[in-house]
Amino acid sequence: MMTNLFSVFDPSTSYGLPFNWLSSMIGFLFVPYVFWFLPNRALLIWSKLTQVLHTEFKILLGTGSLGSTMMFISLFIFILFNNFLGLFPYIFTSSSHLSMTLALSLPLWVSFMCYGWINNTQHMFAHLVPQGTPSVLMPFMVCIETISNIIRPGTLAVRLAANMIAGHLLLTLLGNQGPSANSTILILLISAQILLLMLESAVAVIQAYVFAVLSTLYSSESY
Template sequence: MMMNLFSVFDPSTSALNLSLNWLSTLSGLMLIPMMFWLIPSRYTMIWISILLTLHQELKLLLYSPRNMGATLIFLSLLTFILFNNFLGLFPYIFTSSSHLTMTLTLALPLWLSFLIYGWINHTQHMFAHLMPQGTPPALMPFMVCIETISNLIRPSTLAIRLAANMIAGHLLLTLLGNTGPSLSLPLTSILIFSQMALLILESAVAIIQAYVFTILTTLYASEI
């Protein structure tokens, strides 16, 4: 029996008090047959065309000939988040991307590596970035504080945005599903159609949130 709504997001649900459901993060890759990677098919061609389109877009954001191979890490990040977001839409599968444990693990190392690289190799540029061009002299101390705070909260905003959006839709689906047994037949049919519409919306959210996370991370890297 579910003690509260957030118990569906509890990572420790096994009989041995082990977080074995975190294995769902990589279990899908184990289920994909080797033929998918070795033999070309329509699905692989569609996915490759999507990745090439995203590569062109991310390449424009990085706008540096030295960073041409840097899109690989961002495309891998998008694929990983998108895979876990979609996997969480299936019944009885743990949604790992709805936890700050995972989202912060993705956002914090990337942000920290960008920051360390920028301050070591482009120190003057990093200092200049704290002061937007055209700032009045009276506002300069405040702008430095504001820009510093905005830089420091970037990993938390990335992590919270992804986790909160994934939790919100799943909670709404759980709330609607729990009211099903107490409804009449006409209301139950309306509820089913509503949940189908929400499931389609959650599929779109899974794509959008993976895309937003990747684009914002690319923009942070392009500022260095």
């Protein structure tokens, strides 16, 4: 049920094999070639973006996890690449499916929880009761914080998938009205789709950043 929730949006294939998911790995084919390029503007912009993300994630993680920022930067780049890839016509959007987003969020959350409860058990127990909570409310706060910790991978996955599929649905619904519209309505539809495409480009960047930042915050709570 979980893997077929958004399967109605899958493009059809005539080979009988799930080749659509291979589009998620296309970016890895171009990564080795970057090291052979001469320094150009695109590479300088990419290096600047990596440095900015490293600085922000280092602040969120603190000084106790040197090198961990590269994992979250790679996660951001991977989600950003798949989000932008889905904006092109006839290309499969893997980040709009729960089977993809859960595969990213669930292993991260499980690893953070295992590390925190094994190595910093007292610190993890302290997170269940916020500072300044009255004694009467402590049992309720423990239940609320426990539930909020359990649903974290689900909220990460659903947030990314829902935001990516919402814009695609609007673009699809507007595009289906084109064949039956007159010239005036058609101009309005094309203008609306261009604006929605610009909005989707911003959403692709924002959702990748939100996913990476929330994963970083969840990681910082485990040590």
